Amino acid sequence: MKNFSFNAPTNLVFGKGSVSELPKLIEGKYKKILLHYGGGSIKKNGVYDDVINALDGLDIEVFELGGVKPNPKLSLVRKGVELVKKEGIDLILAVGGGSSIDSSKAIALGAMSDIDVWDYFMRKAEPEKALDVGVVLTIPATGSEASMGTVITNEKESLKLSVNHPMLRPQFAIMDPEYTLSLPKEQTFAGVMDILSHIFERYFTSVKNVELTDALAEATMRTVIDNAYRLLEDPNDYNARAEIMLSGTIAHNGLLGIGRVDDWASHGLGHQLSALYGTTHGVSLAIMFPAWMKYVYRNNLEIFNKFAINVFGVMDIGKSAEHIALEGIKEFEDFLRDIDLPTTFSAAEIPTNEIERMATAAVIHGSLGNLRKITKEDAINIYNLAE
């Protein structure tokens, strides 16, 4: 186990009707609140009304900024920063999924500083202060509701960059699984893959003697997979939605990575699919992870054996370590197919004629990952495995 520092200060306010806790979280602490959200869905499914009703009668002023899009844009962040500064807003309340939360975090960062917010993403400045962010979560996937990261796209310069800092962890996250019952199937299971990916990027490490976090990660993976199957049968299963929602937060608040070394190569490879073909993040991960696993499993047969045995119940008697590892990866691919996610370029109808270009872009800042350092040549090989 490596030395580490870890805390998880975000107050998770979880369960049916938990939006009614909003007044307690806000009153006496904040005076001017910016609701920040995407567009249609929260107005259609009643979440927007719930939030407005919960805030009704409080001694606060409420501002609104909608229009967040997937891959949240710098231009809207800048607009938010301006609004927050002008009005003296003291809390940004993200209502939605990862995009609304990431956009809120970026506004929170820009609003407390005189320099342009993009400078933080370009590493020209170190974050020193950020406004408080609260969350009403509607999509379990990115884990941004309790994480310290934000990813913003500079659409003019075609750059997608992140800032990670403890002060970007939201103060609180209202998590009502009922808000996720109306999620379409594709979004539900792309979210499931996103959640699993956050565990994978921490689980598959070469660091030894990390038994507790191995076991906690395996427990969370099994729970996600079990409950994904339940949602396949009945998308209205509140209990399954609750397990997935809670797992999504635990997957990415950092707990499962303590004492380990994160990887993130598969994310780096998948981002290129999204950049070139607009592939949904979760789908890009469903394509890249099986290929990455097949390429790197020999770098730590032991952890891939644990994955096979402890997550998928692969029987190990009379089998070589190699055989067990491959059986685990196959089980994972079968699971992805069961939840109707494509696991190859061809299944996702993505052409394969730009692999060289994607590989070049993937390693533009140096090799990817840690379990195995992925060079451009490795990236080409992995993309080829995913054809």
Next chain:
Amino acid sequence: MKNFSFNAPTNLVFGKGSVSELPKLIEGKYKKILLHYGGGSIKKNGVYDDVINALDGLDIEVFELGGVKPNPKLSLVRKGVELVKKEGIDLILAVGGGSSIDSSKAIALGAMSDIDVWDYFMRKAEPEKALDVGVVLTIPATGSEASMGTVITNEKESLKLSVNHPMLRPQFAIMDPEYTLSLPKEQTFAGVMDILSHIFERYFTSVKNVELTDALAEATMRTVIDNAYRLLEDPNDYNARAEIMLSGTIAHNGLLGIGRVDDWASHGLGHQLSALYGTTHGVSLAIMFPAWMKYVYRNNLEIFNKFAINVFGVMDIGKSAEHIALEGIKEFEDFLRDIDLPTTFSAAEIPTNEIERMATAAVIHGSLGNLRKITKEDAINIYNLAE
């Protein structure tokens, strides 16, 4: 799953040599620090010197108050409160185990108020403010380094009472597993039982649909048990000490109880053994838990089956649920005997002629527990099962 609110703000600073992080945690934030500790051990094993050396050269004033005893005493807490008020101390740094931490938390509570600190324990006043507490942990057991509770003994009135409040969570906990290498065998394994008990009190609930926390709790229990066996073979195994230390924090920071209902009947029963015979806390739990389990397992056969199968690997094929549950309890008793903890009154050389008196005292404030409400009659039956 029940609705819940949860956060875990304590900064865990974990690993070999982590005491060297102390200056970063203190500088610029605190000016006057009270070191609060027990007696001999930290001066013998070098922990005291490490802390003093780490603080050396900082622009702070250091005060000291030693003499914390097991079952920390109100009289010393009052002395601490007086000192902190007089000197304007702004951080209490507990160096030691649960007793030093609990005593520090109580001082932190009393120091910020004009009323007598014991009033908070008597529920005559609600905590409103508390001074910051930091921890250098030397004994993995109570989990107080990241919990919101403190238990103090009023020696004049023979009362042992607790205060639980989020503001009592320490700001940071330095956790160096090397500091635990010198722990005597009895203390190591009483600590192991204490850690397991914190998981048990959350795990054995009648709340349904708590799959993630079931699995996280089982993962933590298995890790504690595996590594206890490793320490039995080699008390100097750093990796095993690290797993136990980290598990001790996770066991009691509240994560494993989210969405569930805690029990705490076994703690209530065990406290009477400590009160009458001075039985070590962990030992009293090793005696009470097997008896409590045998008495209540029919109230939730399903969770006792999960315990047997998922923690101890009991094979379930061809066995009744009752059989599986009892086999799990037996496995747990075998484990306790393996780590040389007594599991009965007789093994601990405790007389059985005061059972009526202990049962009366145990339920003096009403029935105990939640999985099954333990009345005085139940308490007598459980004590008898433990003979």
